[in-house]
Structures are given as structure tokens and as C-alpha cells.
Amino acid sequence: MLTFVFVLIFNFFLFRIVQKDPIGSLFRGRNVPQETIDNLRTAFGLDEPLLTQFFYYVRETFQGNLGISYQSRQPVWDEIVAGIPETVALVGISAVLSALIGTVLGIIAAWRRNTWKDHSITSGTMLFYSMPDFWLGMLLLVAFAVVIPLFPVGGVVDAGSQATGIDRFLDQLHHIFLPALTLTLAYLGEYALIMRSSLLDVMGEDYLIVARAKGLRDRVVRRHHAVPNALLPVVTLTAINFGFVLSGAIAVEAVFSWPGLGKATADAIRGPDLPMLQGLFLLFSAAVIVFNFLADVTYGYLDPRVED
Amino acid sequence: MTTRLAMQRRRATTVRVWNQFRSSRQGMVGLAVLAVFVLLALTAPLLADVRELNPVFARSQGNPQWAPPSEFGPLGTDYIRRSVWAQFVWGSRVSLFVGLAATVLTIFIGSVVGIISGFVGGRLDAALMRLTEWFLVIPFLPLAIVLASILGRSVWNIIFVIGVTSWPSTARLVRAQVLTVKQRLFVDRARSLGAKGPHIVARHILPNVSGLILANATLAVPISILTETTLSFLGLGDPSSASWGKTLEEAFVNGAMIRNAWWYFLPAGLGILIVVLAFTLIGRTLEEIANPRLSSER
């Protein structure tokens, strides 16, 4: 919670340093009489001391007023909220898929350590992890939307589409496929690596030998004793990642013109639309803080060793 | 411990580490690949004319637009007639330079904070750790974007931004190691012999921490390079320099994908991929040397 306060302070002062003249920027390039500008300045409280301005800022923020976007002249809050569902859908699907697939791959790699399965999984995931995620997106786009036009080139539905209901949903699925594939491939390496590491640590523990000594099958030992213990750090990672992946999709959304928070950020950079960037930054930080908190709670719930 | 003995020890350790490194296939492959790219970057003037990066010059040469490698070698041209090969070769300089410089900054800040925090302890440690935690919670890319947007688009700003946003994880690692070293008896013994703080840091703590710092640095370079690439792709790069990230940005913005101008966006991305892989391999090898994993013995 304290962290969020820091974020607010940081956000405010950082932008104030740059925005020497917020009102002027708002009306850039337009002929507005000086008097109007002065009035607005007073209305916005910009002639008041900095600390007072900060209090206004905090109050406004909690009331959902994040300012006006330079580029669209719409309230930042509205713009952001519009982008949330798209990003949550894309990032949510990718995060879940990459966590599931990555974890399974990590288990295989650790259990069959040093075999070709392990090496191919480790190398493969390292390969995907080493490339810029948006570049992977570009490759997939060219391969499956341009060269072999299997998928659309961008957007969330076909342009000008009037479809509703199931048709619309299918169209959306069609559009989400490539960007989701890109993000999933890009992120599953981390899960695979962590799970493998964690499972290897667990595999050195005595209670696995005990489990075998009891006459249990290899499969059972793995599923009931090894994996549950190895899963704990992975669960924490997953929860934390949900917070971070929200902002990690910025470049990929740009590549696929996916109208979410990421694309909004990319567009805001080109302005630079500072109120938008400020608002987005606040949201991204909040997301991470919330998910970190959830991760702690979840871990405490899952690991019996953590005292309430 | 006399200085000469310490130096002999250090030399012996370096030799030992090098021998272990040499026997690792992944390490040597990484090193070889990296060497190739460093050579590429250094010999850029010999490999491609820097004037080819200038669109006015390119036009004056009568270069075709969007020419594939079959028409204009070795890597074709882009939307304003510039040689892609020249961009690749000269871009390697910027990408490598920014990656390394940013990492140096990251490691420097991280190590200093980590060492001070771990060594001094107490309130200062608590305060620095709070700061570190805070930085770790803030999503990395948005923070970099915000800073870059505010500071403006130049190579040095990018280096600064990456350094300032990446130091926390190094700081945490270094601090943990410093705490471990501090617990060992000989630091207490040195203290009881009357050694002062800075002396202890230099003589005892630094040598034991430097291995970890090196391994961490090697693994931090990929992050720096990828971050620079992403920032450039989003338009925050230095407009006057031609990093690989910038090449990708221009390719994207000017429709290279729709045209399937693979020669334009493939090489830069591949370059990043290979260099990052090389550093990762080297880093993992160093990590394994510093920290032999017991589980692989079982």
C-alpha cells in the first residue's frame, strides 16, 4: 500500500517536471486568447503551491479523473477503460497458456534430466526467450497472415464488421490467435525454466527416496510428492507475472494493432501524450502491486509451512 | 595476507575459472559467437560504407526501393533506398554499445547499493532495501517508457534509463552475497585486527563478490539489449543512430510486413537473438562454475 503512495508521488512530480505548462500543451497549436488560458490555469489550480496541486492530484485520481488525453481530447480514464477488456483478454489467455504449457515442459525437462527431451525443451525455450517478443510477432504475422493468409493482419474484429453474437466471438478468436501465440511462446520459457529448476531441487530431497521405498510407482512419486512441492515457487511467479504481463504486451499489441492498453501506450508515446502515459503508468503499477499482494496471499494459503 | 599472495591466488582462480569455462561447450560456443559479432561491430567501417545510412546519399546512388537481396546485395534495400546490410552492420555497434554500457551502469549502481547496504546494515540497509523493493514492484517497461519520454530521445538517455530501471535485482543479489561473506569469520578477525571498513570491503568482500557480479553482469546484458530494442521499436530510440531496434521500428512503421520484405526485418531480429543467446550461454556457464549444482551429481 505504501508503495502505491510512492507511485503516486513519483508519477506526479515526474510529470510536473516536464509539464512546465500543462495548459499550454493542451492547446498546442491552437489560437486561444491568453485570458482563457489564464482562467483555465486558475480553474485547474495551477497557480497554487506545488503541494496543494499534489493534493488536488491525489483527490482527482481517486475520483477517477486522470486528466485529458492530448491526442484524443477525451478523458484519460475513458480511454484507458476502453482498452482494458482487450488487453485483459489477450494477456489473460497468454499468461494462462504459457503458465500451463511452460510448467508441464519444465516438469518433463527436470524428470528426464539430461536426455534429449530435456535438452530440446531447455534450448527451445531459451531460443524463444532470447528474441524480442514483438519480432516474433512480426515473423508470425508475415508467415501466417501475409504469406499464407490464414489469419488477419490486425485489430480485434474485421474492419467494418457488423457481426454480433457467436459470429463476432469467432471473429475475435480468429484475431486473437496470432498475438496470443506470440505472447505465449515468448513467456513460456520463464515458466519452464523455473519449474525445471524447482523440480530439480525437490528431486534431491530425501522424502522422494522414502516415497519410492514405500513401493510407489515413479509416476505417482512425481505427481503426488515431487510436483506439489516444486509447484510452490511457480505459483507465486505466475501470480506476480500476471501483474507484469499486463505491461509486457505493449510492443506485441502495437505489432498486431490490438486495441488494448499496450497499443494505447505505444500511441501515447508518439505524442507524447503525457496525461495518457501518466494514467497508464499508474494503472500498470497498480496492477503489479495488486497481483503481488494476491501472490503472497495465495502462497500463504498453499504452503502449510507459512503461519497465518 | 600479503598482497603478493593475494594476487597469486587471484591469478590462480582466474586460470582455474578459464579452464573450467574452456571445457564447457555451451560457454565456448557463446564466446565464439559473441566474438564474431564484436568483430563485426568493430570492423563496420570496412564492411559497409556509413554513408549508405543516409537516405540522401542512397538516393544519389540510384538505389532501388524495397529491393530484395537478389536485386541488391547483400541484404537488399529499405523503403528509402538505404542498404539493409549497412544498417545491420552499423546497427550492431549501437545495439552492442548500448547493451554493454547500460549493463555497466546497472551493475555499477546495483553493486554499490548492494555492497553498502549489506556491509553497513542497520537503518541504511533497511532504507535502501525499501527503495529496491519499490523499484522492483514498478513494472519495468512502463517506467522505462515514462522516463524515456520525459528525457528525450538520445543514446545516452536510453543507457541511463535502462541502468536506472535495472539495478534493483543486481543490488539484491550482491547484498545477499555480501551478507554471506560478512558472516564468515575472517571478516571479524580482520576487524579485530584493527582493519577499517573500506579496507575490509576492498580486500575481503570485493574478491568474494566479484565472481557473482560477473555472472550477473553477463546475464544482464541480454536484458539491456532487449530493452533497448523494445524502447527503440516503440519510437523512443535516438533518431540519429541506427540500432537494430530502430531498424525494426522503421520496418514496421513503413509496412515491411505487408510487403513481405523479409530481408528488412529478419536480419536485425536475428542479430539480436544470436547476440542475446551468446551472452546467455556465457552467463549460464559462468553461473554453473560459480555455483556447481549439486543436483546434477545425484
Add this chain to the structure above:
Amino acid sequence: MSEPLLSVRDVSVTYHTSSGPVPAVRAVSFDLERGGSLGLAGESGCGKSTLAGAILRLLPAGTDVDGQVILDGRDVFSLNPGGLRAVRWTAGAIVFQGALHALNPVQTVGDQIAEPMLVHKTARNDKEARARTESLLGRVGLAGNRADSYPHQLSGGQRQRVLIAMALACDPLLLIADEPTTALDLMVQAQVLALLAELKKERDLTLMFITHDLSVLTYACRQLAVMYAGRIVEEGPSWEVFDDPSHPYTRGLAAAFPTIGDMSSRLAPSGLGGDPPTPGNLPEGCPFHPRCPLARAACLPEEPELRKSGDDRSAACILV
């Protein structure tokens, strides 16, 4: 006379490490009668735990194991995986050292005890398994509701009792106790030993007790075998061996641990200097000769075989 329950014949175990092959156990042989009790003593690294692991084939993959182990009439080393799984825990069970590591941290203690019962059909369903678990816990001196505890919620002594209860889950014929009293304080040690003795009598168990504390063995076991550098260097009835050792190593080992209850032994000087040899780097000839107060030229170049040193006794020393 009936067949011994456990017959170990010429068993050798070699680990493969990054620094080369390590012979942890070298041609060990012994028999254990039904209802008997054998103590296996030696310092760390002498191969006793490895030997215990070898009996139920619990050593890591890639380890070379030679020789033969006959348990309850079955040739353990040539069993197929299914047969091996059936034998484990039902014919022979191991009580591991009670450190937190032998129990699964995220599973309740009761579940861990009940698990083999359900696998080997010793209990037909969960209810029966639960009932048996609680009764076992009671027998080892713990409250039945402890079944719902997690390992970290129990003390060291309680965890050791849980491990004993767990080992008895499928009514094994042979119970191997690997350092069950090490890392426990003296009071608890005595309690655990007493418990093991009672259980042995009640259930007619055959006991194999492994430890580095010789005095404990003399109390719990009828037979004693002393291991050094992967081989048995002395064996015989436990009190006799302890009272009048034939092998210089045994003499040193006996002196190192005061007898429970015998105050004078506390004051006797410890007999062993130096460290045991690393298995990969054994000295020439008799592996004990570098530390032996009675070493002489004849101790090299060959390693002495076990020679008779009394009724039912033997020792691997040229002085016998």
C-alpha cells in the same frame, strides 16, 4: 534351521561421479536370521547407509550394484519393477533419519503413513487406513489426531516416531533403521530405542540397525558388524565385540562413545585420531593402517580378509 530372512552376498556399490567411480561398498556379505537383530556400525562415509539403500534398490540411477540380496526368499536384484514395488515396505521397510527432509512438507503425516497401506492393499479403503494410522501413532506414543499435523509442526522426536509408525504401516518382516537416534537428544534417544525394542518383540520383527554410535547398538542388537571403507572389518555377538574387540578400529570406535549408564567409560580417552579415508582414495593394503596404533609393515600390501577370531566372530586384521 530355517533360511535367513535377509541374505547379503558379495554386494558392491560403485557410484559414478564427475570425479570418477567411487566404490562405496565392497563385497559385503552377511546373513540375518528371522527374528534376529543386526547392528551395522561405522563412521560416516563407511558405506553403511549405501548398503541399506542397496538392499531395496533405492540408489540413484546409474549406480553400479553387484552381488545378490535375498529377502524373504526373493532375489531382490533380479525382480522386475512390479515385483520390486511389491516387496518394498511389505517385506522390508526403512526408518530413515528423522530430519525434516524425510517427510513430505506439504502432506499431512497421517496421509504419508496411510499411503503405502492403500498402495499395498494393507487397508481396503481410506477409513480403514485412517483407523490403522491412528492406532499406529498411538503405538509409537503419539496422539491419534496427530495424523492431521504437518511435519514442521512436530518436534524432532515426534517426527522420528512418525517415521517408525510409517515403516510399520504394511507389517514388514524386516525393519532397517538408518541412524534413527542421531540428532536426537539423549533422553529421546533412549525412548526411541526402547520403543524399537518393544516393537521388535511384539511384532516379531527382524531388525537391522545402522548407526555410528557403537554403544547404542550393543543395547539394541544381538549381532554386530563394523564397517570401514566399504567393507565389514569385524563381526560377532554385539556385547562380546564391544567388550573385547578384535579389530583395532573397533577398539577405537568403542572408546569414542561412552556407554549409556556407565560413567567410567566417559572418562576413558577417545581411541580414534584422524579421518576415515575417502572412498575414491583408499590407502594401500589395510585401509585402516594410517590411523592404526598397531600398524606394521605386514599391513601392506594386501587388504586383510576376515579371519576367525573366536566363536562366531571374525575380524579383518592380520593380528587375529
